[in-house]
Amino acid sequence: MSDHDQLLVIVDPVAxxxxxxxxxxxxxxxxAGAEAKICLPDGPEEFSRxxxxxxxxxxxxLGDDRALLRAVALLHRERELAEGALSLVPIGAPDALEVAHALGVPRATPAAARAVLHGAVRRLDLLVDDSDGVVLGDLLVPGVPALAPAAPSVWGTCRSLVRTLVRPAPAVAAATRLRVxxxxxxxxxxxxxxxxxxxRSTGGTAEVTVRPLASPARHATAxxxxxxxxDFRYRADGRLSGPVRRRTWTVRPGAWGLTLPLDAA
Incomplete structure (x- = not known):
């Protein structure tokens, strides 16, 4: 990147x-490495503006996965994702940065900032749904685990607790009926x-894995x-959405650009 780059540094309020x-x-x-205008928005609306x-x-x-997703979603809605690229310096709790790190953004703040200045743009796929929502990383359906059946009474709860202390309770398999x-x-x-x-979208297609209860997993690319x-819920980039009765996702190959270290781009 040029030493004379002009940057707009948007500091997410959570960070x-x-x-x-x-x-x-x-x-x-x-x-120190570029002409940087610093913006300190107080909330999502100011961030978007x-x-x-x-x-x-x-x-x-400067922020976590949600801040990155907010930026990508805004540029997608404005149909400006193809213009230029985004950069991210990940700041937040480790479990709020899983998407960023999976995409190749460095974990350490100084290394991530240097990648912004001296890295290269990598074009990445995007999953876009029929409500114009976007997914950067993993999509899981359903998005919530099954819950164990409620005990019928207080005595049932006591017996269940005793059994649990004697031996671990078996895992409860989630079961849902979906047309995929x-x-x-x-x-x-x-x-x-x-x-x-x-x-997960990769290489211009979506890698799909369906896990039936009574047969081996099925894999496909589409x-x-x-x-x-x-009604089902789904988890995209760690965020729970729904319930919905039908949703279609389409892969947009190379739809957006992210600045990454030269060895990752």
Whole structure:
């Protein structure tokens, strides 16, 4: 990257509150290597306005997975994802940065900031659903585990507790009835319960794994995936959505760009 890059550094308010020291380090590294305009939005609306008014500056987000997803979703809605690229300096709790690290963003703040300045843009796939929502990483259906049946009485609860102390209770298998179609090919139907399915976009297609209760897992690659059935929830990039009765996801190959270290891009 050029030493004369103009950056728009948007500091997510959650990052500012949770780890001010990492924010300071990131700002220092970025300001030393480029002309950086620092924005400190107080909430999602100000975050969105700052990104929308970036002009010719290259946007850099200081925050966690949700901040990155918010930026990608906004640019997708404005149909501006194909223009330029995003950069991220991950700041937050480890479990709030799983998507960023899976995409190749460095874990350490100084290394991530240096990658913004000296890295290269990698074009990444995007899953887009029929409500214009986006998925950067993993998609899981259903998004919540099955719960064990409630005990019929207080005495039942006591007996259950005693049994648990004597030996571990067996895991409760999730069971849901879904119709799953990958590029029009039926992978599962509502007459055969499944534990769920997982989806990840890579190489321009979605890798789909369906886990039936009574048979081995089924694998497929597709550009379009449709899931329907009784109300179900799904977890995308760690966030729970739904319930819905039908949802279609389509892979957009190379739809967005993320600045990564040269050895990862």
């Amino acid at each position: 500012r509150r949770s780890d001010g020291e990492s924010v300071r380090i990131a700002k220092d590294v970025l300001s 700052a990104l929308a008014r970036r002009g010719s500056r290259r946007p850099v987000v 179609e990958a590029d029009g090919v039926l992978l599962a139907d509502v007459d055969a319960p499944v534990e769920g399915l997982s989806v 550009r379009t995936l449709t899931v329907s059935g009784p």
